[in-house]
Amino acid sequence: MKHSIRVKLAVLIVTIMAVSIGAVILYSSFFVEKYYSATKQTSIKSVYYYLKDIIDKDENLEKSDNVRKLNNICERTGTTLILVDSNGNVLFDYGAGKILIERWRDMIFGQNIDEKAPHLIESGNNYKIQSATDRNSGTKYYELTSTLDNGYTVMVRMSVENFKETISITNNFYLWIGIATIAIATIIILLVTSRYTKPLLQLADISKKMSELDFNAxxxxxxxxxxxxxxxxxxxxxxxxxxxxxxxxxxxxxxxxxxxxxxxxxxxxxxxxxxxxxxxxxxxxxxxxxxxxxxxxxxxxxxxxxxxxxxxxxxxxxxxxxxxxxxxxxxxxxxxSPVNMERFDIVSVINGVINSMKIKAEQKEINVLFEEKRQIYVWADEFQIEEVITNYLSNAINHVDENKLIKVEISEKNGIVRVSVFNSGKNIPDNELENIWVKFYKVDKARTRAYGGNGIGLSIVKAIMERHNKDYGVINHEDGVEFWFELDSKI
CATH class of the missing domain: 1.10.287.130 (Signal transduction histidine kinase, dimerisation/phosphotransfer (DHp) domain)
Structure with missing residues (x-):
């Protein structure tokens, strides 16, 4: 992936490593040689001061401990040293003593070891440090010469390598090591960072799905x-x-x-x-x-x-x-109007409604049949169910034909009680069956007007039964029309 955080992180770390290695190489090229030279100067001076301190305590180096100390420090620092008294006698030498004696003689007689005159590096109190080249071996070295207060001459020599060549070799070494390190580090970084980038990619995918309103991830x-x-x-x-x-x-x-x-x-x-x-x-x-x-x-x-x-x-x-x-x-x-559910005898309610309409039925010479005598209990709002029965009976009385017959029946099956009101008369047209429950709807407007109807009674039945969440309906028969509704006999 072009913009993968894993790749970006690897590139960032590799870049930092490359810059660091480049900085080390540049430092080696421009500053290490100077540091090396300064260190050599410090070392050769420390040997000189150590020798001077011993001579101040033991002028003729008669104590073997002082000689052993000088030998140790010369060996540790890689120093060649010679101490000559005022008569030209060598009191102490370490390393290439003969070469230093020749060098001392050349200095006495004003001659140089090689064709080039020594280059003065530092001049201090009673000493000077020069850079010179051995005419036989071609070795470069630092040379410190000093005349002590007692007339002794001290010459200290310390080899100085061709450090520029050493730096070049070192830089090449750093370069190849750096390339190998960067390659290995890149592989390791990619492997290690995958442990962190994978969950990040998973989180990015989850956030994308969330933006698309997919919350399953x-x-x-x-x-x-x-x-x-x-x-x-x-x-x-x-x-x-x-x-x-x-x-x-x-x-x-x-x-x-x-x-x-x-x-x-x-x-x-x-x-x-x-x-x-x-x-x-x-x-x-x-x-x-x-x-x-x-x-x-x-x-x-x-x-x-x-x-x-x-x-x-x-x-x-x-x-x-x-x-x-x-x-x-x-x-x-x-x-x-809340539904107050209660248990009551539906037979008693039907008888009550029939009795309340008895005078109206008798005036029209209508025969209302209801032969159920036993008690049948149902669960509903008694007042509202009484309203349903009243509307059904009133509707039957108003639409009964010349046969003048109304039958009220009750049937019970599987805990469901069905109450039906049948009246002899003309059928309701099939295309009107659904509309009779709509308020103010009248199938026969002239007849409805005659008995004072307004098309609201059956709408009240519909509203009550729907509030009870129970079924209701109408059925056409050959000799009349049956309206019915159902109630629960058990909870």
Missing amino acids: KYTGHHNDELGVLGESMNDMSEKLERTISELKTANIELQKDIEKKEEVDEMRKEFISNVSHELKTPIALIQGYAEGLQEGIMDNPEDMNYYCDVIIDEANKMNKMVKNLLTLNQLEFGN
């Missing part, structure tokens, strides 16, 4: 360092994001439902106003017409006046009934 590493903390943080963030987005989606669904419900309510409100206006238009017109007739006195006959008053009262009663039904339906549809 999780960090599975086992690092106990910052990578592990980062991975756990990514997992926590993924879970929180997933939970938050889920909550947002839920809230969005609820909001959408609220919007749809508001739109439905608005539509229902418009429909309600339209239907109520339509339903009230006729009775209001009748009431207004008959009231104006009474006011103008167009009827002097008391019987006609009573008839006008009866029409006004009848139309007012119809409007009052419609308003009550609308209020009941409104409470059911908007959940303002």
